[in-house]
Amino acid sequence: MASDANGVSGRAEARRQKRERIVEAAIRVFARNGFGASRVSDIAREAGVADGTIYLYFQNKEDILLTIFEEKMAEVLDGLRAALDEVDDPIERIAVFARYHFEQLRRNPALAQVFQVELRQSRRFFRGYRPERLWDYLALLESAIRDGQAAGRIREDVDPFLLKWGLFGALDELAIQWVVSRKRDRFDLDRAAVQVVEVFLRGMLRPTLDGPEHGSASSNHQDPKRRSA
Amino acid sequence: MASDANGVSGRAEARRQKRERIVEAAIRVFARNGFGASRVSDIAREAGVADGTIYLYFQNKEDILLTIFEEKMAEVLDGLRAALDEVDDPIERIAVFARYHFEQLRRNPALAQVFQVELRQSRRFFRGYRPERLWDYLALLESAIRDGQAAGRIREDVDPFLLKWGLFGALDELAIQWVVSRKRDRFDLDRAAVQVVEVFLRGMLRPTLDGPEHGSASSNHQDPKRRSA
Amino acid sequence: MASDANGVSGRAEARRQKRERIVEAAIRVFARNGFGASRVSDIAREAGVADGTIYLYFQNKEDILLTIFEEKMAEVLDGLRAALDEVDDPIERIAVFARYHFEQLRRNPALAQVFQVELRQSRRFFRGYRPERLWDYLALLESAIRDGQAAGRIREDVDPFLLKWGLFGALDELAIQWVVSRKRDRFDLDRAAVQVVEVFLRGMLRPTLDGPEHGSASSNHQDPKRRSA
Amino acid sequence: MASDANGVSGRAEARRQKRERIVEAAIRVFARNGFGASRVSDIAREAGVADGTIYLYFQNKEDILLTIFEEKMAEVLDGLRAALDEVDDPIERIAVFARYHFEQLRRNPALAQVFQVELRQSRRFFRGYRPERLWDYLALLESAIRDGQAAGRIREDVDPFLLKWGLFGALDELAIQWVVSRKRDRFDLDRAAVQVVEVFLRGMLRPTLDGPEHGSASSNHQDPKRRSA
DNA sequence: AATGAATGAGGATTCATTCAT
DNA sequence: GATGAATGAATCCTCATTCAT
Structure with missing residues (x-):
């Protein structure tokens, strides 16, 4: 035809x-x-x-939601993989993860809403639904942490599993605050990303011989007087 | 009678x-x-x-939920205030906050469920509901961070507002994972608290003259081999 | 005691x-x-x-309403009997009936409301309720008409049964209008009584030999320009 | 198709x-x-x-009732207008009004029930419901009375507003009695219409020069012995 | 494939009535 | 007798889903 x-x-x-x-x-x-x-x-x-x-x-209304979770998460996951592919340094990959996470949010706040609020609901109330894509997504973060440990850059006493969830939770909560607040106004999403990543990285990195300051993590200072919200 | x-x-x-x-x-x-x-x-x-x-x-079904938010949060808030009252050191207060948060969770997981899942929903969908008690609760965390800065213990380039939400998010997400997982089994809530607080504190603390290791934050080592989930 | x-x-x-x-x-x-x-x-x-x-x-809610119907109607009925006892002329008794009816209304508008609206409902929907007191009340009107016929004052071709209901309906509807309108304002209950009774009596009375004007019925003229509502 | x-x-x-x-x-x-x-x-x-x-x-249950009031009353009103259009003589139009009223009743007793009982309720309890169609309906009766006065046929001391309600009330009450009684049995609706209209008209008409008997109003005698209920 | 009218199960809420104190 | 807290039957309405066209 x-x-x-x-x-x-x-x-x-x-x-x-x-x-x-x-x-x-x-x-x-x-x-x-x-x-x-x-x-x-x-x-x-x-x-x-x-x-x-x-x-x-x-199939039904719930199927639409699950489809959103699955398909959109797959797209996001692909994007994350692509972004991480270009980065070798495990520490930098953690920072890229955070920036990518917020970037997605900024591009599609509605989708972010759905993920943050409904996925959380659904994890509990849609019997048996396992957000495997989300786990894959976070597994990339956990890998980066492990790689950092293997490279001797990240402290051995850090539990990658726990820190994965901890960092994700921190990013997610800031995301919610950004979405909930009058969106573009008082909340600087970039600053939030920088702050949280810096603190996490400083907290996870092994002390280096050349002093307490840890390279990349502390490199991009900002004026803390410029409050964000 | x-x-x-x-x-x-x-x-x-x-x-x-x-x-x-x-x-x-x-x-x-x-x-x-x-x-x-x-x-x-x-x-x-x-x-x-x-x-x-x-x-x-x-009044109605929704009123029950809001009552739970208000009254239970008030109790939790009172408990937190009492716990913090006994602690002067701002750094220690941050750690106490985290421990107290998880302690509440462990004591009343059902309440924690409701807060984590429904309050998050409600923040968006019960028009006009403002969880002021939650804000009061978190304000105590923000205060501790500010006090730490004033005492010269916490870096000046840290934004207390952002870190408040970040730390809360980290704790909250770990809480959800604990609640969602087969509860008592593989997830050690105490280790999670220690890990996250350690990382956050190390990341926020000012470097000291005597070297890269920061006293309390790194004091309670654990064997990272003992995986948590 | x-x-x-x-x-x-x-x-x-x-x-x-x-x-x-x-x-x-x-x-x-x-x-x-x-x-x-x-x-x-x-x-x-x-x-x-x-x-x-x-x-x-x-016994129950309905019993209260029926009690109102029964007891209050009994009082009203006693009052009507007393009022009619003093009047011999059957024509005059019809006029007294109408005046008495409106007088009750004016004295206790709330009771009148209940009778007009609820009794009408109840006649149909309270299974088997028969407002016998109301029938007794109206029977006094029917008797007066019959007496008027027996005395040769009222036309023989008038059906007392039908006219009883007709006159009662006319009075009742005017009563409702009075009650429904902003009560005391624009609606002159006395004029209404006079008008309706005059028309009914003129319509029912036998023509007299001395001309088309019928004694009492036309005696109290009023200025029709003074509109009532 | x-x-x-x-x-x-x-x-x-x-x-x-x-x-x-x-x-x-x-x-x-x-x-x-x-x-x-x-x-x-x-x-x-x-x-x-x-x-x-x-x-x-x-919209809801109440909306059904109000729809009945509005739409059915509109139909009835149209029918009345059509019926009155063919009649010039104002006196005859009053009689037509009464006959038409009862005719509707006979044709659709259920509708009549609803109007008589529920509309009366509703006039008071559906806040703000104004049965404008009913007022239009009755306005046609009031007009006929006024026309009769203008033509010198109806007494000047008659108040058309009051008589409109009075006649309507009489017809309505007889209608209820007809509906309530075992319908077709003992109650002759035609006789009722004739009786009430005759009485009203005789009561309202101006005396003529040629004697106390008023043409049409008294023309259709019936045997009052044949009791109606 | 697309439509959208029709379906009917499901649940929050009200309120007459009861009964322990 | 009096109270008023407790009961639970009753029903309007919503909305996910179906299916005839």
Whole structure:
């Protein structure tokens, strides 16, 4: 058929695009109202399709949310892998992780909302849902810490498993505060990233022979008087 | 009557006790199912009262949740204040904060569930609800950081506001992991507290003249081989 | 006992008074909100008693309403009988009926509300309730019409049964309009009574030999320019 | 499709029909049980639809009742206007009004029930509901009376506003009695109409020169011995 | 495939009535 | 008798999901 001429925008492609429109609509709606308070008909309207159409692409409302978790997390995960691929130094990779995390947030705050609020809910209340992609994502952080230990840069008494969650929690909470606050105003996301990473790294790094100051971690000073919120 | 003699267990006291029973029941039910999926009749059954009785003590289902936030947070806040009162050293107070936070969690995991999952939801979806008690709670942490800076112990380039949220986030995320995991098994809450506080403190403390090692922060070594989860 | 000394205000008398207080409170509450929207606890509060006390005096909520119908109607009926006893002329008795009807209304508008609105409901929806007192009340009107016919004053082709309901309906509707309108303002209840009675009587009376004007019915002219509402 | 050919039974038409079915069902149910005692599910069953379907057509239960008031009264009002259009003589128009009123009643007793009982309730208890259609309906009666006065046929000392309500009340009360009584049995609605109109007209008409008998009003005698109830 | 009208299960809340004190 | 806390049956309404067109 004509639509198959270039082999790309056939039936399947049209289908994929409509599905994507629904997912994007759902992200906006869930971010606005929360999963529980969002109606399927809201998503349908936002996506410009009929209610019933949703069910041609998803099993049910919960499936939409899980799809968001899975597919969007996969994209984010791919992006993170790409970003880390270019960096060899394990310490720098930790910093890149943090910057990447906040960068995603800034680009798609609605998606960030959904992840932060609903994923947390879902971890407990969707029976058996295991956010494996999230674990993969965080495993990259844990690896970087381990690599740092193997390279003798990070203290041996640091537990990579615990610190992974600790750093993630710190980033996540700051993310929530950024999202919740009048977004762009008083909260400087870059400063937050720098601060937290600096403190974590200083806290994790092995003392070096040449003094208490630890290279990269302390390099980019900022004026602490310029309060952030 | 005898029960009125000491003026304690009168009618008002009985009322207070029943109200408390409902609150405690609600905490268990919300922790189990989440706020949205909890039925008022579940709470009533758990509390051993009739459905209608709930409404003699609370306006509606949401009011129960907000009451939990307010009253339980007030108790926790009082406890934190008492714990911090005994400590002068600002650095030690930060460590006490972390230990106290986890201690509450261990004592009342169901309450912790509700706070971590539902409060986070509520911050966004109960229009206008402002968890002021939580802010008071965290303000004590921010104060300790500022005091540490004033005493010349904590670096000046640290932003107390950002670090407050960062440390809280780290603790909170580890708390969730502890709660979510098969609770008592593989996750050592004490080690987690020690690790995170150590890293944060080391990262925040000013370098001392006598070398890169910072006294208290690094004092309680543990074997990192004993993995935590 | 001391309270029985005068034989009047003993236990029984106190009981009677409290019961009366409840009835009066119920009239006010029903008039305000309607029977359906009135809560038993509203009546209790209005009467200054506890909810449970109501049930020491009445079977249930419906019983209060029926009691109002029965007892208050009995009082009104007694009053009407007394008023009619003093009048021999059947035509005049019809006029007295109308004046008495409106007089009651003016004196106790709340009671009138309850009768007009709730009795009408109840005639249909309280299974088997037969407002016999109301029928007795109206029977006095029907008798007067019959007496007028027997005396040759009222036309033979008038059906007393139908005219009874017709006149009652006319009075009742005007009563509702009076009650519903901003009560004392624009609606002159006396004029309404005069108008309706005049028209009905003129319409029912036999033509007399001395001309088209019918004695009493046309005696109290009023300026029709002074509109009533 | 064939059904769309004439543009009548399209989707919109189907919608309109289902809506009408619900309205008609509600009239029957309200007439049977009263508004308060009627369950939405009763209406749904009577209409042969699911409970939820009701809410695709009406906001809530009260909205159904108000719709009945508005739409059915509009129909009745149109019918009255048509009936009066054919009559010039103001006196005759009053008689037509009465006959039309009873005719509607006879045709749709359930609707009459709802109007007589629930509208009366509603006039007081649905805050702010103003039965404007009813006022329009009655305004036609008032106009006829005024026209009769302007034509010198009706006495000047008659207040059209009061008589409008009076006549309406008389008709309405007789209507209720007819509806309440075992309907077709003992109560002759036609006789009632004739009687009341005759009396009212005789009472309102100006005396003519040629004697006390007033043409049309007294023309259709009936045997008063044939009691009506 | 798309539509959107229809379905009906589910649950928060009210309030008449009871009963222990 | 009086109280008022407790009960629990009853019902309106929402909304995820289905299915005829």
